Amino acid sequence: MTAFAWRHNIPMRILFYADNTKVQPWVDGLREAIPRAHVEHWLPGAAPADYAVVWAPPQHLLDEQPQLKAIFNIGAGVDALLQRRLSPSTLLVRLDDAGMSVQMAEYVCHAVIRHFRELDAYEREVAAGKWSFRKPRLRSDFPVGVMGLGVLGERVAKAVAHFEFPVVGWSRTPKTIEGIRCFAGPGEMDAFLAATRILVCLVPLTPETENILNGDTLSKLRPGGYLINVARGAHLVDADLLALLDSGHLAGATLDVFRTEPLPAGHPFWNHPKVNVTPHTSARTLREETIAQIAGKIAALAREEPIAGVVDRERGY
């Protein structure tokens, strides 16, 4: 139907919904990128549309538009969308990179370097007026393990390897990445954790991966382990991390995502001396790149060509 409309110059209809960002720049950007389309803010009672571009739309809006050919998510993780009931005929499409993987590589490399080079400690000492000396640590003592080797995970693993850290990776299905020792599946998780000192979590959030960062898995990291969670807060059992930090098995953590966001006032992560908190800023959606990618995918769908990033609802990502 959409291909028909496109070919016959019947205006394509696109709806935009997001509750965490300004709507107008997105609507304007989509209009500019797809001049033949009618683009509007998705409100109750909208006329039936061909496509929707969204972040976490409410169920009642989705229920009104079962004919949607595709829903484009403007973030990398589709876990919020998969909690909704969706029409079986609607394609669910995740964002592929669009400037996110380089941001993720930056954020993770910054956290790895800051921990390995003890830059937090130097900073505290300098703030106290102290010119200090610390014995350099050996890179070989700080193997980095990347859990999840999708677009983001692979980019992060390669960026860390660029700084000559030993790097291992784990994914649900086997992967091959040059220079990275790759483990796969539940059967190789323990070996992956035992080979890891700095753990980077980048798996999608699914029923299987919820709470995957728990006392059992985190205690299998090498002594002095360090956690960097840049995936979803629901991957982590907060109390288990705190216990392992207190026992000294883990040296610290950098956390960008939380079970409840914003992180609630009074949560122990806010002021924990071994925890660095950032407000979900590791990889932000960049509007221009995202609109360009979605416009390209809509054009491909209109030509009845396959597109990348279609979510497998069974698998959950």
Place this chain on the structure above:
Amino acid sequence: MTAFAWRHNIPMRILFYADNTKVQPWVDGLREAIPRAHVEHWLPGAAPADYAVVWAPPQHLLDEQPQLKAIFNIGAGVDALLQRRLSPSTLLVRLDDAGMSVQMAEYVCHAVIRHFRELDAYEREVAAGKWSFRKPRLRSDFPVGVMGLGVLGERVAKAVAHFEFPVVGWSRTPKTIEGIRCFAGPGEMDAFLAATRILVCLVPLTPETENILNGDTLSKLRPGGYLINVARGAHLVDADLLALLDSGHLAGATLDVFRTEPLPAGHPFWNHPKVNVTPHTSARTLREETIAQIAGKIAALAREEPIAGVVDRERGY
């Protein structure tokens, strides 16, 4: 003479001197790496030696050993050694990398990412219990300029480019580095500065480069410029940097090296809100790597083969 001694199994004599590190591990390491050599701590009255391995030896020791075939410096910069009177027949050899360039790449990338991603600001806000949001900045607005494209500078430039920043470089003589726009010589310095927002100083300290980071050059950086000095403190005119930070033309600086080290108590850099100070920790000499490199070069000299890293005393590096 040394080649003669080596061939005829007359023990080679090596002296070690450094005033800023423990001597015994170096002496032991050199003995282990070059079993045929007699290695000792360089004290006044030592028997004439073939080679010396040093950091900043005093003039009176150098005066006693004019016959030295080569002096190996255990840091990347030879500016301290070149302030001494040295026998014209003695080769002066700098350290080539030996694990330093990856450390420098780490340190500079950490500083670039921390500034670009405003991680200092997020950290302050988190410390105050605030979950904040900042509009993502555009990478294209933050071109990084690397001044000095030797082993360290080239490695740093490539590491920064890996994160998709625009990167330009400047060196005394023309260089070609893939992906980096290279400027050369005094005539192209202004164009280099005008193309730079984050300036990384990695030139050797020579009479021509002393005070090269001054009010004139730093004011030619793009507005909102940022300085990362990881070369020598004497490259920077401290007061000029402070004036440009106060005027707002420069947004900040990360400084690892200072005109006097340790940085004197009361120096305005210690507590300046726009200056990040570290205690000369950007790239530290790694003993094992350094000893292995020097042992290899001594073996090459004994075979009368050429070696890398011989300092051109006229040029100053």
